[in-house]
């Protein structure tokens with residue numbers, strides 16, 4: 001079980017997810033019936049904070065929500081789940097972040113994010129949370145907030161010697177020299193492709209891509225490869241950490257389940273290979289349920305599954 005409780009601070013996004021399950025996508029001008037619909041709390045930052053809380057961390061959000069119906073509901077959801085909300089504030093005259101999501105019969109998703117209030121999370125807002133950030137075991141960020149806020153937080157974390165996990169999702173053109181000090185850079189295949197311009201289909205492609213990122217000064221890269229596992233690249237070399245087989249129904253949020261749980265396992269003191277193996281299982285299990293946060297499991301259940309499946 002947990003070696004020590006990890007304190008995780010997520011500087012990131014909160015959205016409301018509007019998920020439609022369908023076998024077929026409409027063509028332009030066409031109307032089709034979808035199979036079912038799910039409304040839930042999401043946003044890559046929020047999902048990662050919830051996964052971290054479920055895994056047993058003392059997790060906090062630094063985030064912005066809109067002054068619409070979704071804003072107060074999002075804050076209430078964080079409170080209900082035990083995520084710290086002292087630095088989650090409402091921005092007047094702006095909508096909350098929302099994400100219309102489409103899930104195909106095989107569990108594959110397509111997501112459109114409207115950033116809304118997430119775009120108002122400024123460097124100044126991060127400075128206001130400095131006393132919380134400097135006590136973190138790990139700061140976790142994604143790309144659904146302004147890039148200048150990410151660059152600023154990376155510098156702040158370096159000043160206080162706090163490890164940073166950066167999940168460049170969704171992909172954006174990032175100035176790699178401004179994020180070199182992050183401890184873990186964790187893209188999936190499509191994000192790695194978009195950032196490096198190198199295709200990532202096979203494990204060998206992933207190795208080439210990770211080597212390229214390392215050559216740009218990043219210290220550790222974990223490339224998540226879905227059903228192929230996760231590739232760890234550090235200064236000692238590269239290792240593919242194998243996946244766990246499950247019957248997936250909805251892969252939405254699996255990347256967030258990986259990041260949130262990985263931050264906790266690492267923060268608790270597991271070595272990075274073990275932390276990745278555990279996060280692989282946590283993420284795989286999340287694909288067996290629908291929705292994002294709704295598909296995340298609590299630590300006790302995770303440990304039972306780990307015991308059964310890791311030997």
Ligand code: RIB
Pocket residue numbers: 015016017041042043044047098099111113144252253254255256292
């Ligand atoms: O990673 C899944 C998340 O991406 C969803 O919850 C959606 O809000 C988008 O941010």
